Amino acid sequence: METILDVQNIHTFIGQYHILQGVDVRVPKGSITALLGRNGAGKTTTLKSILGLTPPREGKVNFEGRDVQGMRSFDIAALGIGFVPEHRAIFRDLTVEENLKLAERKKDDYNCKREFIFELFPDLKRLIALPGTSLSGGQQQMLAIARALVADNRLLLIDEPSEGLAPVIIEHMMSAIRQLSKETTIILVEQNFLVASQLAEQYVIIEEGRSVKSGAMKDLVNDKAAIHRYLGAA
Amino acid sequence: MNTFIRKNLVLLIILTVLAALFIAAAQGMDNQDFVITLLRGLSVGSVTFLVASGFSLIFGLLDVLNLAHGTLFMIGAYIGWTVYVRPDTFVDLLTPFALTLSGFALRDVYPLLSAPKPVPARMKRILPWALILVSLLIFGYILPRYPIAIWNVENYAQSPVTYAFMTDQGTRLPFPVVAFDRISPILAVIGLPFASILGTFALSLFQRNTEHAIRTTWKSFIGFALLLIIALVGFIFNDTLTQSLAALNSNWLFFTAIVAATLSGAGLGALMEATLIRPLYSRPIYQLMLTLGMSAVGIEMVRAVWGRPEFVMPKPAFFDGAGEACPATTFADWWANKCSTILLLDGRVRVYNEIFIPLVGIVVLIAVWMLLQRTRLGMVIRAGVQDREMVEALGINVRRVFTMVFALGVGLAALGGILAAPSMGLSNVMGESLFLNALIALAIGGLTNYPGAALGSVLVGLMQQFIIKYGQIGIPIPFTEILFKPTPPLVPASTVLLMVIILLILPNGLLGKKE
Ligand SMILES: Nc1ncnc2c1ncn2[C@@H]1O[C@H](COP(=O)(O)OP(=O)(O)OP(=O)(O)O)[C@@H](O)[C@H]1O
Ligand SMILES: [Mg+2]
Numbered sequence: 088m089e090t091i092l093d094v095q096n097i098h099t100f101i102g103q104y105h106i107l108q109g110v111d112v113r114v115p116k117g118s119i120t121a122l123l124g125r126n127g128a129g130k131t132t133t134l135k136s137i138l139g140l141t142p143p144r145e146g147k148v149n150f151e152g153r154d155v156q157g158m159r160s161f162d163i164a165a166l167g168i169g170f171v172p173e174h175r176a177i178f179r180d181l182t183v184e185e186n187l188k189l190a191e192r193k194k195d196d197y198n199c200k201r202e203f204i205f206e207l208f209p210d211l212k213r214l215i216a217l218p219g220t221s222l223s224g225g226q227q228q229m230l231a232i233a234r235a236l237v238a239d240n241r242l243l244l245i246d247e248p249s250e251g252l253a254p255v256i257i258e259h260m261m262s263a264i265r266q267l268s269k270e271t272t273i274i275l276v277e278q279n280f281l282v283a284s285q286l287a288e289q290y291v292i293i294e295e296g297r298s299v300k301s302g303a304m305k306d307l308v309n310d311k312a313a314i315h316r317y318l319g320a321a
Numbered sequence: 322m323n324t325f326i327r328k329n330l331v332l333l334i335i336l337t338v339l340a341a342l343f344i345a346a347a348q349g350m351d352n353q354d355f356v357i358t359l360l361r362g363l364s365v366g367s368v369t370f371l372v373a374s375g376f377s378l379i380f381g382l383l384d385v386l387n388l389a390h391g392t393l394f395m396i397g398a399y400i401g402w403t404v405y406v407r408p409d410t411f412v413d414l415l416t417p418f419a420l421t422l423s424g425f426a427l428r429d430v431y432p433l434l435s436a437p438k439p440v441p442a443r444m445k446r447i448l449p450w451a452l453i454l455v456s457l458l459i460f461g462y463i464l465p466r467y468p469i470a471i472w473n474v475e476n477y478a479q480s481p482v483t484y485a486f487m488t489d490q491g492t493r494l495p496f497p498v499v500a501f502d503r504i505s506p507i508l509a510v511i512g513l514p515f516a517s518i519l520g521t522f523a524l525s526l527f528q529r530n531t532e533h534a535i536r537t538t539w540k541s542f543i544g545f546a547l548l549l550i551i552a553l554v555g556f557i558f559n560d561t562l563t564q565s566l567a568a569l570n571s572n573w574l575f576f577t578a579i580v581a582a583t584l585s586g587a588g589l590g591a592l593m594e595a596t597l598i599r600p601l602y603s604r605p606i607y608q609l610m611l612t613l614g615m616s617a618v619g620i621e622m623v624r625a626v627w628g629r630p631e632f633v634m635p636k637p638a639f640f641d642g643a644g645e646a647c648p649a650t651t652f653a654d655w656w657a658n659k660c661s662t663i664l665l666l667d668g669r670v671r672v673y674n675e676i677f678i679p680l681v682g683i684v685v686l687i688a689v690w691m692l693l694q695r696t697r698l699g700m701v702i703r704a705g706v707q708d709r710e711m712v713e714a715l716g717i718n719v720r721r722v723f724t725m726v727f728a729l730g731v732g733l734a735a736l737g738g739i740l741a742a743p744s745m746g747l748s749n750v751m752g753e754s755l756f757l758n759a760l761i762a763l764a765i766g767g768l769t770n771y772p773g774a775a776l777g778s779v780l781v782g783l784m785q786q787f788i789i790k791y792g793q794i795g796i797p798i799p800f801t802e803i804l805f806k807p808t809p810p811l812v813p814a815s816t817v818l819l820m821v822i823i824l825l826i827l828p829n830g831l832l833g834k835k836e
Binding site (some may be wrong): 117179 | 700703704711713715719
């Protein structure tokens with residue numbers, strides 16, 4: 088399969104802390120890849136390193152055959168990468184519509200995509216004029232994902248979409264992500280192994296800033312020992 | 322509605338108490354005193370707002386505490402004064418100023434130049450510094466030799482004080498004549514943009530690798546072309562421009578002064594951000610020291626150029642009428658005679674200070690509000706104030722917006738300076754108390770909240786003016802014979818006290834967001 092993103096042995100520092108100490112992630116086009124690992128393992132930092140928000144000091148990041156190492160983060164994003172940050176970081180002072188419009192990269196992006204977005208998340212349509220502050224947690228998460236869909240993104244980085252949400256909403260979120268994955272490649276950071284295992288085809292496990300294990304999700308599901316060792320889950 | 326009241330209960334109580342205080346303060350004085358004090362408060366509040374709002378926009382988006390903001394306010398006043406009183410100097414400055422800036426307008430073009438050719442590492446490190454040195458040497462050679470007609474700080478008869486006084490009397494002193502006698506005009510006009518391009522190109526070499534994705538089109542040259550045109554027009558039509566400005570009636574000249582001061586302030590802000598502030602974004606402490614240093618340097622430079630003594634900024638004819646029919650009693654009357662004062666509820670109100678300034682304040686308040694709420698730039702600013710990283714992750718070049726916001730903020734301060742000049746007069750330290758006012762206003766209103774800046778500024782202005790007024794008429798203490806007269810030192814103390822009380826109850830200010 089064609090590789091859309093190839094991360095090779097990246098090392099990232101935050102201040103003087105050596106946070107990522109060799110992470111490899113290889114993402115085949117048109118699939119969902121889960122980044123797994125305990126709290127503080129370096130999953131979020133990996134996503135931010137791909138986007139150049141915390142630029143890696145060593146290693147290679149290659150998106151669609153293009154070396155993006157050293158590029159400015161907004162230029163990297165503009166190549167076609169959408170980011171859904173953890174903790175549902177939407178712009179609270181902007182209305183739902185403004186949140187979406189801000190994500191435009193071409194003039195009519197929002198108008199072209201709104202139908203599709205509202206089909207995926209019908210709730211947003213009626214909240215369109217409300218400020219981000221007045222949205223519930225689930226609605227904020229939907230908005231955060233929707234925001235990444237406005238521009239033409241061929242890769243989505245989604246950081247812990249199920250964090251702190253009720254089971255029904257998680258279901259809804261999962262079906263949305265599944266639907267998105269038909270057209271877009273997705274990297275999914277997920278603490279909830281059940282969610283990750285149902286969505287992703289591949290996985291990469293990160294431990295203390297290193298990628299320690301990767302492969303097909305269906306193999307991991309049966310490898311109880313590995314799950315226990317790396318994720319601490321049953 | 323109910324939840325709104327519950328959520329903002331403390332705020333509503335404070336506002337009610339403030340309103341009650343205000344009404345109580347109004348009860349204690351005559352109508353005429355009240356009208357004047359109220360309008361003066363709004364006037365001080367407006368000028369404070371112009372300084373505070375710019376400061377807070379810059380702090381909100383860039384995280385830069387621009388301690389030079391008060392000095393830039395003052396510089397705005399001096400620039401405006403120069404346009405108004407010495408239009409010849411202003412015209413003379415246009416060309417060298419535009420040419421010096423021209424290189425910055427080309428910054429989208431530089432990445433193309435620096436892309437190819439592997440250069441040895443040591444060369445790579447030395448080259449920018451060498452280029453900057455050469456550029457500075459050229460500037461250092463040309464700029465002091467460039468002929469600019471100016472006043473003479475040493476000689477009283479030709480000092481700014483005298484020029485201001487004579488203009489105020491309605492007679493202009495003749496402008497001195499200068500010519501290109503220490504440098505050839507061709508050399509100057511070619512050398513300046515050359516040095517500017519060299520220097521700004523060198524600055525661009527310091528930046529992170531930007532070879533990808535910048536698209537250079539003809540648009541990248543617009544700014545450069547515009548500056549060249551300004552420079553050439555100023556160069557070729559120097560005399561014509563000077564004469565037409567000097568012949569302009571004082572109202573239009575004043576308007577020109579306001580526009581020029583605001584734009585120069587914005588230009589100065591953009592220049593500051595691009596050269597001095599930008600390299601220090603990762604080191605906030607150095608940035609703080611830098612802006613503090615720039616504030617001191619700015620004051621000294623103004624002292625060197627305009628001298629220490631204070632002088633006046635004459636008011637334009639529109640606000641300066643005297644004569645039989647003045648003070649005007651109705652607005653129609655005022656319009657007919659352009660009286661400098663008007664009677665409102667028997668109070669003698671100065672039209673410029675107490676009506677025009679608050680009006681401009683309101684216009685700016687609304688204009689910037691529209692910019693923030695209705696434009697894409699405003700949306701990026703509001704989003705960036707909250708989460709800069711996420712805005713970048715959307716593919717938006719926030720750094721570019723930084724320059725614009727810095728320019729906007731400093732432009733607003735400069736506008737405040739030139740507006741305040743006719744009422745405050747010009748002095749080297751006029752920015753200091755105002756800057757302090759602005760900081761207090763922001764603490765009261767909420768540090769990065771735009772409506773909060775307006776609310777805080779008005780509160781500070783009103784508080785000060787009412788205390789000053791009561792310093793004159795005294796407050797009768799109930800159940801006693803004592804008449805308490807607040808002394809002048811209580812004026813700044815009162816606003817600080819108000820700030821402390823409000824911050825104790827609402828640590829983020831009246832409209833600041835809870836973190
Ligand atoms: N600004 C920072 N300064 C210092 N250390 C940091 C900073 N940001 C992150 N870290 C450290 O980097 C490590 C990796 O953080 P990261 O946020 O990538 O973890 P994560 O795998 O996403 O964890 P979680 O599941 O809790 O979100 C952590 O140990 C964290 O303490
Ligand atoms: Mg994380």
